[in-house]
Amino acid sequence: MPHSSCGASTLGCMGTGPSGRARGGGSRASGVDEVKVIDAAQQAMEEAGDASVSPGAGRGMNEWRRHTHSTPSVHPKMAAAQGPVDPSSPEQMSWRMISQPLHTGVEGTSHSLHPAEPGEAWAQGEAIPTRDITHEAYEDESENGFMRDEKDHSLQRGNWGNQIEFVLTSVGYAVGLGNVWRFPYLCYHNGGGAFLVPYFVMLIFCGIPLFFMELSFGQFASQGCLGVWRISPMFKGVGYGMMVVSTYIGIYYNVVVCIAFYYFFSSLTSVLPWTYCDNPWNTPNCVSILENPNITKSTQPSAMLGNVSQALNQTLQRTSPSEEYWSFCVLNLSDDVGNFGEVQVHLLSCLLVSWVVVFFCLMQGIRSSGKVVYFTATFPYVVLTILFFRGVTLEGASTGIKYYLTPQWDKILEAKVWGDAASQIFYSLGCAWGGLITMASYNRFHNNCYRDSVVISVTNCVTSVYAGFVIFSVLGSMANHLGEDVSQVAEHGPGLAFVAYPEALTLLPIAPLWSLLFFFMLILMGLGTQFCLLETLVTAIVDEVGNQWILQQKIYVTFGVAVAGFLLGIPLTSQAGIYWLLLMDNYAASYSLVIISCIMCVSIMYIYGHQNYSEDIQMMLGFPPPCFFQICWRFISPTIIFLILIFLVIQYQPITYNQYRYPSWAEAIGFLMALSSVICIPFYALFHFRRTDGDTLLQRLKNSTKPSRDWGPALLKHRTGRYAPTIPPSPEDGLEFQPLHLDKAQIPMGDKSQGWDKTSSCQAFGGMPGRRKARGCDSQDRTLRPCSVIDQDWRAHTMSNDLCVSFVLNAEEEQRPFPQLINCRSCFPPIVCGKLWKMLTFSPLHQIKKPQSSNRKEHPCAKNY
Helix, strand or coil: CCCCHHHHCHHHHCCCCCCCHHHCHHHCCCHHHHHHHHHHHHHHHHHHCCCCCCCCCCCCHHHHHCCCCCCCCCCHHHHHHHCCCCCCCHHHHHHHHHHCEEECCCCCCEEECCCCCCCCCCCCCCCCCCCCCCEECCEEEEECCEEEECCEEECCCCCCCCHHHHHHHHHHHHCCCHHHHCHHHHHHHCCHHHHHHHHHHHHHHHHHHHHHHHHHHHHHHCCCCCHHHHHCHHHHHHHHHHHHHHHHHHHHHHHHHHHHHHHHHHCCCCCCCCCCCCCCCCCCCECCCCCCHHHCCCCCCCCCHHHHHHHHHHHHCCECHHHHHHHHHHCCCCCCCCCCCCECHHHHHHHHHHHHHHHHHHCCCHHHHHHHHHHHCCHHHHHHHHHHHHHHCCCCHHHHHHHHHCCCHHHHHCHHHHHHHHHHHHHHCCCCCCHHHHHHCCCCCCCCHHHHHHHHHHHHHHHHHHHHHHHHHHHHHHHHHHCCCHHHHCCCCHHHHHHHHHHHHCCCCCHHHHHHHHHHHHHHHHHHHHHHHHHHHHHHHHHHHCCHHHHHCHHHHHHHHHHHHHHHHHHHHECCHHHHHHHHHHHCCCHHHHHHHHHHHHHHHHHHHHHHHHHHHHHHHCCCCCHHHHHHHHHHHHHHHHHHHHHHHHCCCCCEECCEECCHHHHHHHHHHHHHHHCHHHHHHHHHHHHCCCCCHHHHHHHHHCCCCCCCCCCHHHCCHHHCCCCCCCHHHCCCEEECCHHHHHCCCCCCCCHHHHCHHHHHHHCCCCCEEEHHHHCCCCCCCCCCCCCCCCCCCCCCHHHHHHHHHHHHHCCCCCCCCCCHHHCCCHHHHHHHHHHHHHCCCCCCCCCCCCCHHHCCCHHHC
């Protein structure tokens, strides 16, 4: 097992004397054991995921592993301040110990103890942020002017397997049920083809800029919708508001998916159950277009006046089989929003199926959902294409398509058309839900999210237009069959997906096949959005708690959120469920989203500063955001969002369902749901303001809005410039510091009169003129206390993990007590420290004398195990 003499023991390169046991190297009898211990420590570190450390903590093993090929041979500050350094000087010997790779028991593997990237600026006087350092990076090709990180991933949070997974997930998130049942109706209702002009104008000036802002926001910080607000902690309530909105949407959205499941299962028959009127739930007013073709043609002549009157009355009172199937079989609709009635067992069963599918697809987080989206995000386009070609070949399809696209240019001057276009862009892209921030947080740091935002936004809008052809080609055929105008059969919302289109499908040959395809497409579209909604909540919870247990047991968080969503969705499967579903859809995810998005733009552009944000994006992508986007972020997009809010207020009408008008108390509940997400913003702002230090109100306000110290990139390798961290001596360590006496640096290693000054710890950190050291080095109790001591002038260099292991071995060889590792996390993250403690204390291979205390939990390392 080859290794160099310095690699065999880090202590072997630390002393200044000619020989001695403390120098390790060739005089050690336990060199093989040392390599085994270091290897075991590395294995324990990898198993624990190299948990992130607190301010003042040292670097993880994966962190110094990344610097094996780029560590300078001379400390840059030494070279700059003192000029050429003699290779044999104590300064250079000590620096070479820290900068030189440590060869382990694995052949060809070397690790550097240097904790910072060359060239990083480490400002003094600031504490190092608590960041996720559990990453391994391997560079192989350039992207955006940077080396692309093929395995630049977080062992705790995880990352997308590749960028296709992120794009497909985001497309599945943005392309939802609204693209099918809302956009086509808005298009023909607001001027047909003329509506596409304001639609794409709003996409360019509002949709894509906001989409890019949220993607870059999450990707830069690698945090969910709560963690990103380290950018301005006072506005963290915006993240909580996003969570509340995602909770509401996730509850009722999966109920819609469960209804699609029920229709899918009902289509597994030779004749669709909504084809004829001979079912137990049908009423005398039910008239099937297949059973009574003579009375469906309004232009059909009649020989007798009585027959004409009878036919006219039947036509006016006609209810379709699909409408009665929807109202009386699927929903068993009650007469009032307050009359819940009974829970519909068939819907409850399908809701359970829906949540089970969502949970199993997300049980491993993005590692599992990233593979599922290869199917859920692509197959809907296959189904759309099949239905498109089947629809355009139907008789009368051209009538529906003309009605869909024929421009009415006079409507382009109406404010309502522009308001509908802006609202549709805003809601269809999923802005302010928190999902975009969450999905982007799992990207590599240098991923080109600018390109992704354009591709995903355009794909979403093109899908909406494409779905319009699919819908109106079939509706045109049905209108031609009935002899009616397309406007008489066209609906929007659930009425289009579960009433109008299913009835049109009954006119096609092999109707069950087309029904299966259509509802399977709706299921996949709904699941794609639901995946991101659930992941948004789970990621926010896990990132906010952030301890080792919740990171390792994320599956239980996912399970808990899924169970809560299922239980909260049960009332929506009752006889009054559709009333509450529409109430949540109209209030919980309308006004609040606009307000949240507007505050997000203002806080980033004006509180944090557009110049700072542009510099962040340039550091991440290699180029600043285009001037057009900067102008949109600062002026155009917030203005459009504010106008959308005004438009929603002016155009407000009491909510109705068919001919049923909601009571005032139900509308009040709707406004409370909308307020519940927005109220998080001022409440948290006041809460944070009261906890912020400051001599004056203005100073407290300034301190509460400025970025926290842990704001910035997650990877230490990316924390350059103003984000470069530092580690000054922490008062929490309980260490006292004093100037080093120059005469002590020259004491021979063999002289033990000065106690621990002759060990490698003091020679490494105290053997250079002008440096500072911990008082613990002069202790006579022969205990290696200053595990977390750093050289203040070196700024970044703590005793690394390998050095701590070497101290352990040195203590074993000298038959000293187990080192009292002050601030254990400076040497190891808590869980690794515990594993190493257990291994060194109880393993028969390494018989180390236990601490004097019999209670293992009292030991600084053992208490974290």
